[in-house]
Amino acid sequence: MDFVDIIFVVFALIVVVSAFIVVFSRSIIRSAFSLLFTFFGVAGLYVLLNADFLAVTQVLIYVGGILILILFGVMLTTNVVSVEIKTGTLQTVPAAVIVAVLSGTIAGIFWFTEWHTAPAREGPTTKALGTLFMTDYLLPFEIASILLLVALIGAAMIARHERGTEGGR
């Protein structure tokens, strides 16, 4: 086990343990804050994969944005501290069976697949990404702006105030 492996295990543990807390914690605030560590751990894993730009994006968007959104979402609910987020447990057995089969299959196949590993690319990836965005992936890049725009109007539409028949104030 060399140094990088140890770092990987540390980050993987951070991700898995905090993800467990997210799911099993009784307080949704605690869940939301635990998610912070999950996101950070994933960013660390990206670093280990030499995906530096992705790691920064992860911190910028997930830690800096999505998490705030989730916290606001939590605060939108009336009961912050002790919300019973578990729904009725009628379907426990089928759900457990399905989850076990699915994750078992995926884990098994991951285990037996012969992975082709590309040679690790050293150095920052930002420039290469920029070039790809502007050449091969030009169309998806522009379409992404439309997608962002749709999300923008959608958010404004859903959260609009409706007074009388006057729209969108």
Add this chain to the structure above:
Amino acid sequence: MSVTGSDLLGILAVGIVSVTALIAMLAGVFLKNSARLVMWLGLAGMAGAFAAAWGTYPSAGTAFGGMILAGGYASFFGMLILCAGILTFLLASDYLRKEGVEYPEFYVMVLFAVSGMMLMSAAADLIIVFLGLEIMSVSLYVLAGFMRRREKSIEASLKYFLLGAFATGFLLYGIALIYGTMGTTDLAGIALRFASAPPPSLFWVGAGLLLGGFAFKVGAVPFHMWVPDVYEGSPTPVSGIMSTGGKAAAFAAFLLVFVKSLGGGGAKVQTLLAIFAALSMVTGAVIAIAQKNLKRMLAYSSIAHAGYMLTGLAAANQLGESGVLYYLVAYTFMNIGTFGVISLIEQAEEKRLEFSDYAGLGLRQPFLGIVMSIFLFSLAGIPPLAGFFGKYYVFAAAVDAHMTWLAIVGVLASVVSVYYYLRVVVFMYFHEGPEGAEVISVPLLGSVALLLSAAGVVGIGVFPSSILSLTGWFF
């Protein structure tokens, strides 16, 4: 690399729709009471895009370095989706006024949804499939909850969003695994590798997840749970475009990935599709019988129709594939038409949506009665209307592919379905309407839309070759 004129020509139709949406948005905020204006603007834009799709139809190829399909298949689906969009616009304006939610944003979101559907059906790369799907879905989530004061509309939006986001996650995970095993997201590249060597089992996990995502979007069993609540709660014109344009786009991408790229996917995938198809046909047809609400009945019928279309995919032969395309055209016209009549009869506060509200309608309002009967007969699959030929092609394809059992299940499900479609007709013509029932004035735009849909259903039913000659060379 630079962008050439042929690249731009390749995305001309979808580009026109997107730019129209942007202009419409600006017009919507800067001009007061601009809903009508935005509607006409959108209609003009979609008509222009239709002309562009028609014009580029003969020159099939790809654009932007193999990112997106141009002409041919893409133009065909572009025209189909634009038809759905135009009909939705025509039907929506009076409906929105009746419900007191006539905002320009409605039209803007429909335009964006249409551009997303067009992108998805023209995808030559899994990334475009994903982006198109997301643009379409996000627009539809918002449109489903457009009537913010109606509890059912909010419920529809939330359910669609939660389950849809989940399905998108499946799809994206599938794309990631396929990329991981094939080293590319380009559909042509995947096809090359798939043909040259058997892919590792991880690829099949990815393909399975992708299949789940598509099955969700077309509303096939076992990924159908969202359909009834969402179609029932959404504004009726939105249910119309969701069930037709959305389904067409999802099937277009489905065909591109599983038929064009993976060559049907092999016997196992076909068997799986056949099982999905059979379950959808039976579930949809049987549960639809018990419905009292017309929108809900149509939702279950839509699940059944997804099953019929999947039959063509499961057969994976040339007849089945052009059969699916024909079916999609037929379904678009007949289903938007049916939802259109419902949106006219429906009153604010979700009233007049039950079977009994249609009692005596055929005699009271001959026009609505006749067009509704045409749509329902076509949905039931009665010759010589379009619905019949759609079913005929996909069932014949199933028999050709040695899946006679599937064709038998399909025919039985169709027989069951005749009951609930004709029940509406029976109510319209053989039940006495309530005393002094008011005669609904049919708005001009709405009746134009209904006439166009009815003409489509009859026209392509009498001349099925008009569609088949357009689609015959795709596969």
Add this chain to the structure above:
Amino acid sequence: MVLLDYVPIFIMVSLAGIFGLVLSKASEIFGPKKPNPEKLSTYESGMQPIRTARERFSVKFYLVAMLFILFDVEIVFLYPWAAVVRELRLFGFIEMLIFVAVLLVGYVYILKKGALRWD
């Protein structure tokens, strides 16, 4: 090894974590604790709290956070472009112009709709 580049970040994150933990624990351990009812009230020398602080937030917070994320994503797209813009010259500039113009339409929309106005 590339990981060496991340050592400063690691040091900073660790220092920040240690600093926060040590300070909060230190005040807990060393601070004098003489509680009385007056001291335990919400505002020690001010108004009586009139109702619970745990109220529902306005949906506007959510909307603002949502808009923030969307423009955050836009910036993420800007960054790799900025790294190569010199090599791409006018072509890259026009591409980004289209990208930003589309989002600008969205910005104008929310501005005109008053989604950024607070009252």
